[in-house]
Amino acid sequence: MSESNGSESTDARDDGADSAELPADVVEEAERLTRLERTVADDNEATAHAKRREELLDNHGFTSRIRDDDGDDVLVCHPAAWIEDGLVRTDRVEDTSRAVEIPLEGTGDPDDxxxxxxxxxxxxxxxxxxxxxxxxxxxxxxxxxxxxxxxxxxxxxxxxxxxxxxxxxxxxxxxxxxxxxxxxxxxxxxxxxxxxxxxxxx
Known part of the structure; x- marks a missing residue:
């Protein structure tokens, strides 16, 4: 079972959507840092952006991963408590709507x-x-x-x-x-x- 699915998770793009526990500005910053990580040419800068994202999310008890969704990458931010030894523990997932999914590719990208x-x-x-x-x-x-x-x-x-x-x-x-x-x-x-x-x- 993945952290979330398209019908249950919070989509950061939905007007008026509430990210359960993750503030909207944190979601936006996590997305921005992820896009920078993926586009900068310098590996050290990419690592620094990824570290800043994880520190930001950790302050709210969240973590993140990139999920392959039919060839398109999706940033998934979810409670860190769902993870043990790098894997999602389904018995710890009480409410999938706490996860936030952010498409990173395709025509739905919010910023050029x-x-x-x-x-x-x-x-x-x-x-x-x-x-x-x-x-x-x-x-x-x-x-x-x-x-x-x-x-x-x-x-x-x-x-x-x-x-x-x-x-x-x-x-x-x-x-x-x-x-x-x-x-x-x-x-x-x-x-x-x-x-x-x-x-x-x-």
Whole structure:
């Protein structure tokens, strides 16, 4: 017996659906981390995303697995208490509606991650055209960070996520030139000016 089936489990897509014990924002974050795990090229990053998902679910007493559903992968989040030695104990499954199923493939996918990445890179292109190569390079670095770590639009970044880019990713992973480092704060202002939004946290 699997953790859940299509008729009994909670589908995270249903309008007004209640995930039994797993908050909707946790379901969304688990899905986002899973999609990142499956799309990033770096194995270490993929492992980090998977670890973050499991830690997030563990905080609510849940765990997850990928189920093959006629060739399409489905992320199944369910109570950790259902599992013993890596297998589902059917005698522990009291209510299958506590499981949450999230299709990861097919036309039902809620977000087009490629479109999000293209959107962020278009912002970087506009910044480059309007303000020059150095600011354009910094905008491209932010697009890389957003795509690889959060899979969301630049406009959707929180103040904490932007600070992570500024103090950690940009310094350690972007290999910025001296000119880039000097103007990074101005670049961030120009990026958000380009999209017509205030810099998060300001």
């Amino acid at each position: 991650w490629n479109e999000v990445d293209a959107h962020n890179r278009e912002i970087a292109t506009v910044v480059r055209e309007r303000h020059g190569g150095v600011h354009g390079d910094n905008a491209a670095a932010l697009a890389d960070f957003v795509g690889n770590h959060y899979a969301k639009s630049i406009e959707s970044l929180t103040a904490e996520e932007l600070a992570e880019f500024r103090t950690e990713y940009f310094v350690r992973n972007a290999w910025p030139s001296k000119k880039q480092r000097t103007v990074i704060d101005e670049s961030i202002e120009l990026i958000y000016e380009t999209v017509g939004e205030a810099v998060p946290g300001e």
